[in-house]
Amino acid sequence: MLIMILTSGQMLVRSMVEEKSNRIIEVLISSCSPMDLMFGKIVGISMLAVVQVLFLTTIGVVLVYTVQISNLPLDNLWLMVLCFFLGFLLYAAIFVAFGSLASTEQEAQQMTGYLSMLLMLPIIIAFIATQSPNSPVLIVLTMIPLITPQMMFVRLPITSPPTWEIALSLFILVSSIIIVTWIAAKIFRVGILLTGKRPGLGEILRWIRS
Secondary structure, three states, rough: HHHHHHHHHHHHHHHHHHHHHOOHHHHHHHHHOOHHHHHHHHHHHHHHHHHHHHHHHHHHHHHHHHHHOOOOOOOOHHHHHHHHHHHHHHHHHHHHHHHOOOHHHHHHHHHHHHHHHHHHHHHHHHHHHHHHOOHHHHHHHHHOOOHHHHHHHHHHHOOOOOOHHHHHHHHHHHHHHHHHHHHHHHHHHHHOOOOOOOOOOOHHHHHHHH
């Protein structure tokens, strides 16, 4: 998941920066609405992720049968797949918003660097999860939408969380996707045509309220 989000997200941001610098985005906007363009980018990058996941899954299945690995923790596989795609959609919307604000490659790398640190957090605390997967700290972290999918990936192979915890985390994650996508649409609508100086926080908040 870390590799998929970083590679696909950075590819998306770079393409948007290139489109803005080459004025290609103005031609695209003249042919479709900003909302259609934004959702097209999200769907396109999501389809790319699906192809990558299917490719890696095929390799994994071949390795399992070749090496004859047994006792794999696949009881919650469907939930892990669901968390993966929901998490990917959440980060795709964030990358779209960041990409519309960035005007240079340096700005894009700086913005994606912050997201990279969030993605690395569950890997850092994975040792805690192996020792105490139902720790209150891990339960709270599972409810934070930006790291909910990663925390589920860490915990599900070890233990099955209670049904209420899974339902609540998924509800928060889906609600966050809707809210973040709405905010990203507001930012994308204005920011995609903006070049030069990066807008400040106050200006971005005005775009969201408009």
